[in-house]
Amino acid sequence: MAATTAMNRRVILKDYVEGYPREEHMELLPGVEIPLRLTGDEPSGSVLVKNLYLSCDPYMRPRMSRPVRQSYTSAFVPGSVITGYGVSRVLDSSHPSLNPGDLVWGFTGWEDYSVIKPPASNLLSKITHHSGNKDGVPLSYYTGILGMPGLTAYVGFHEICAPQPGESVFVSAASGAVGQLVGQFAKLAGCGPVVGSAGSAEKVGLLTTRFSFDAAFNYKDEEESADLSAALARRFPEGIDIYFENVGGAMLDAALRNMRVHGRVAVCGLISQYNKADADKDAVRSLDAVVTKRLRVQGFIEPDHKHLYPQYEAWVMPYIRDGTIKYVESVAEGLESAPAALIGLFHGRNVGKQLVRVAHEDAE
Amino acid sequence: MAATTAMNRRVILKDYVEGYPREEHMELLPGVEIPLRLTGDEPSGSVLVKNLYLSCDPYMRPRMSRPVRQSYTSAFVPGSVITGYGVSRVLDSSHPSLNPGDLVWGFTGWEDYSVIKPPASNLLSKITHHSGNKDGVPLSYYTGILGMPGLTAYVGFHEICAPQPGESVFVSAASGAVGQLVGQFAKLAGCGPVVGSAGSAEKVGLLTTRFSFDAAFNYKDEEESADLSAALARRFPEGIDIYFENVGGAMLDAALRNMRVHGRVAVCGLISQYNKADADKDAVRSLDAVVTKRLRVQGFIEPDHKHLYPQYEAWVMPYIRDGTIKYVESVAEGLESAPAALIGLFHGRNVGKQLVRVAHEDAE
Structure with missing residues (x-):
């Protein structure tokens, strides 16, 4: 007979973060017994899920700061559970289109079990293509290539950058959850040269051996903006048509x-700047290029483009299945490892997409 | 009997400029006798013109710097005549569509008479609407509202910013050749509030009394970026939908x-930065807003959009004739005053469009 209660552990933000997040900014609370059914007190449309995978994403860092500015995501609340993207199994549901046993991906909590209330529950996407990993599509991919980072890469590259065959492409943080896909999408689109930067020899190696970049370099070998500029000039003697921007600061400069003239910069994220106070953020001084080269510099976030997900999934799934597109993940084991995994993102400790396995897929 | 020769004076760049341009960077050479006809040695399609008005424009400053970077205009050549936009009368022509007596606007030299060779002569636009100032359309307007700055304002606002009625608009350098038009175009498009910044009480006054801005302020009262940000926040409590950028640096920050979310920044020019060495350019540190607010920051230059001139002229001419749109000029008298007039731009000495009258319209 199935258990009717379980112990639920939660990871909370203890206080707002200044600078780099550290383990003491978060806390794993001891398990509290919860019912494994909705109690009836939740609003109609609520869903009780068991969390299987949690996604560690750079955008979570700005949410840890004391809220001062308008942002696209609201700040976390100290004392409350950290939230983010994840893959979960539905245990109980009063939502009309979600049923017990369904696998879903979307916004959930950093805890063993979450009650996801409307309107958030309306944003949970049912995973229909999964057949127990047998088809070579790991369920964890819904935190990455088949989730928010995948759609981010697709929208940012195909919609925002409007690539043409033969155009040159530069991707920063190129081995990350999004960057590794942008490089592969660019090659599939006939672009070239496609060059990526990353922060270790291992990552740089992956870019050319696994993610089909034409060339790659370690940005840590070129610390100053002038050095970075020379490094890019060597690899792009005729200039960059498309820059997929993940880091900001000196690299953007x-x-x-x-x-090149009429180039496009898709601004996906600025991970190098997230841990700096406003006054300490890197100076960007080369904005004259925006006029002289008639550049389009455009920011975007995935939630604005959710309607393109079915189109993206239909396009990318065959490439995953036939091995054309590769995806590399770093998987941290257990909810207790989630804080360190998230922190590691900002020190470049992850190789590929960083995620946390909270429970095995067939766990009760 | 008409003279067959004339004395031609020329303004040359003496050497590349670092920092602010000064009078000694330029020189008015004494007149040299030239024939008032083409000699036959010029390539077919050449045009001999008498220059009537010369335009002083901010983009000319980057052309005075030693060329180090790709730019949309090539650098001036020390020892050679300075070139720029102007209004001229054709004296002789081997160009199939230009005839003696035609008035033209386009790219010419800072001298009394210019021989304009192809392909530049193909870009000269015949002025067909002019009827001796009797219709209230001064010929000098073809250096401003009816010339490059006018098309710049039109393209930048209507094409790049894609304004919607009710959207809020901020214009910097708002009393200048382009800015004064953007404010008026924004009001005609039903935008509001439309707010401008300028650098003197006189200019600030013009913005609201003559150019139909809803509000205006003197940026010199708010020197720091934080002060400028607060000044904008007071005038745009709900944020800025459209920023028409003419100055750069701290104002851009x-x-x-x-x-506001989904705002657009049309980058027309960065006059505050043109006299600074690369390392001294103002730091822009608030680029996180590009992502969090999904901004589009787009540079543009008028030559890319020349094909829209007929559409623009047809649209704007009735507004000029009926007085709906006002245009304010600062006219410097004589070729000898041209260097000081150009220099004055970078110190904000001009009120409205700065131009130079080289000769009266009916002069031989």
Whole structure:
């Protein structure tokens, strides 16, 4: 007979973060017994899920700061559970289109079990293509290539950058959850050269051996903006048509100096800047290039483009199944490892998409 | 009997400029006798013109710097005549569509008479609407509202910013050749509030009394980026939908902090930065707003959009004739005053469009 209660552990934010997040900014609370059914007190449309995988994403860092500015995501609340993308199994549901046993991906909590209330529960996507990993599509991919980072790469590259065959492409943080896909999408689109930067020899190696980049370099070998600019000039003697921006700061400055006329910069994220106070953020001084080269610099976030997910999934799934597109993940084991995994993102400790396995897929 | 020769004076760049341009960077050479006809040695399609008005424009400053970077205009050549936009009368022509007596606007030299060779002569636009100032359309307007700055304002606002009625608009350098038009175009498009910044009480006054801005302020009262940001926040409590960028640096940083979600920044020019060495350019640190607010920051230049001129001229001419749109000019008298007039731009000495009258319209 199935258990009717379980112990639920939660990871909370203890206080707002300044600078780099550390383990003491978060806390894993001891398990509290909860019912494994909705109690009836939740609003109609609520869903009780068991969390299987949690996603560690750079955008979570700005949510840890004391809220001062308008942002696209609201700040976390100290004392409350951290939230983010994840893959979960539905245990109980009063939502009309979600049933017990369904696998879903979407916004959930950093805990063993979550009650997801409307309207958030309306954003949970049912996973229909999964057949127990037998088809070579790991369930964890719904935190990455088949989840928010995948759609981010697709929208950012195909919609925002509007690539043409033969155009040159530069991707920063190129081995990350999004960057590794942008490089592969660019090659599939006939672009070239496609060059990526990353922060270790291992990652740089992956870019050319596994993710089909034409060339790659370690940005840590070129610390100053002028060095970065020279590094880009060597790899793009005719300039950069498309820069897929994941890091910001000195790299953005260097890329601007190397853009070609009518180039496009898709600004996906600025991970190098997230742990800096406003006054300490890197100076970008090469904005004259925006005029002289008639650049389009455009920010975007995945939630604005959710309607493109079915189109993206239909396009990418065959490439995953036939091995054309590769996806590399770093999997941390257990909810207790989630804080360190998230922190590691900002020190570049992850190789590929960082995620946390909270429970095995067939766990009760 | 008409003279067959004339004395031609020329303004040359003496050497590349670092920092602010000064009079000694340029020189008015004494007149040299030239024939008032083409000699036959010029390539077919050449045109001999008498220059009537010369335009002083901010983009000319980057052309005075030693060329180091790709730019949309090539650098001036020390020892050679300075070139720029102007209004001229054709004296002799081997160009199939230009005839003696035609008035033209386009790219010419800072001298009394210019021989304009193909392909530049193909870009000269015949002025067909002019009827001796009797219709209230001064010929000098073809250096401003009816010339490059006018098309710049039109393209930048209507094409790049894609304004919707009710959207809020901020214009920097708002009393200048382009800015004064953007404010008026924004009001005609039903935008509001439309707010401008300028650098003197006189200019600020013009913005609201003559150019139909809803509000205006003197940026010199708010020197720091934080002050500028607060000044904008007071005038745009709900944020800025459209920023028409003419100055760059601290103002761009402040505007980014005050943009609304899905805002657009049309980058027309960065006059505050043109006299600074690369390392001294103002730091822009608020680029996180590009992602969090999903901004589009787009540079543009008028030559890319020349094909829209007929559409623009047809649209704007009735507004000029009926007085709906006002245009304010600062006219410097004589070729000898051209260097000081150009220099004055970078110190904000001009009120409205700065131009130079080289000769009266009916002069031989």
